[in-house]
Amino acid sequence: MSIEKTGSAVWQGGLKDGKGSVSTQSGVIQEVPYSFAKRFEGESGSNPEELIGAAHASCYSMALSMVLGEAGLTAERIATEAKVALEEVDGGFAITRIHLSTVASIPGADQAAFKDAAEKAKAGCPVSKLFNAEISLDARLEG
Numbered sequence: 720m721s722i723e724k725t726g727s728a729v730w731q732g733g734l735k736d737g738k739g740s741v742s743t744q745s746g747v748i749q750e751v752p753y754s755f756a757k758r759f760e761g762e763s764g765s766n767p768e769e770l771i772g773a774a775h776a777s778c779y780s781m782a783l784s785m786v787l788g789e790a791g792l793t794a795e796r797i798a799t800e801a802k803v804a805l806e807e808v809d810g811g812f813a814i815t816r817i818h819l820s821t822v823a824s825i826p827g828a829d830q831a832a833f834k835d836a837a838e839k840a841k842a843g844c845p846v847s848k849l850f851n852a853e854i855s856l857d858a859r860l861e862g
Contacts, residue, residue, distance in 0.1 A: 726770075728753075741765065758805075768814065772801035775846045779819055782847075783840035787825060790836060795824040796861075804852075816853040824861040833860040 726748075730739035740750040748770075757764035776799040783797055799821040806815045819841065825833060837858035841847055847854055 741767075741770065768803040768805050771814070772803045772817070775801040775803075775817060775844070775850075776819070778846035779821065779840055779844045782844040783821065783823070783836060786836040786839045786843070787828070790832060792825050792828050792832070792836075795826065797821060797823045814850070814852050816855065817850065819854065819856045819858075821856070822859045822861055826862075828860055830860055834858060 725744040726741065727743075728739055728741045731737055735755045738752060738754045740752050742749050742751070751765045753765050753767070754762070756762035758766040758768070779801070780797045780799045783799075784794055787794055799819060802818045802820070803814055804816045804818075805812055808815065821837060823833065828836075837856060841854060841856045
């Protein structure tokens with residue numbers, strides 16, 4: 720099976736004085752503005768790193784749900800945050816690490832089974848497989 724989805728961006732102008740917009744095929748994100756100041760100077764607005772973080776957090780949560788299901792468990796709730804680090808490296812910038820934090824409420828799960836499922840999901844998540852960055856994880860079971 721092969722599935723293709725599209726994200727797109729338009730950029731106008733130079734690096735520091737230019738501006739752009741980002742959109743998704745579904746239209747959920749439609750011409751959301753981004754710029755150098757939004758990415759590097761803390762100006763409010765979107766940037767590639769937060770979009771990568773949202774994609775990774777959503778993919779990881781789905782992967783964890785799948786692994787739990789394979790173990791006969793169903794989560795009431797999985798909440799995941801992906802913190803993406805963009806750092807200056809060798810005169811350029813690179814995403815050097817992503818830290819996943821997930822909190823889940825899973826009836827009947829014990830800590831050992833949850834931790835095992837969380838690690839399997841981190842390794843098996845399609846977005847995790849995409850990155851060469853270090854990907855760390857904190858996984859906490861509620862209740």
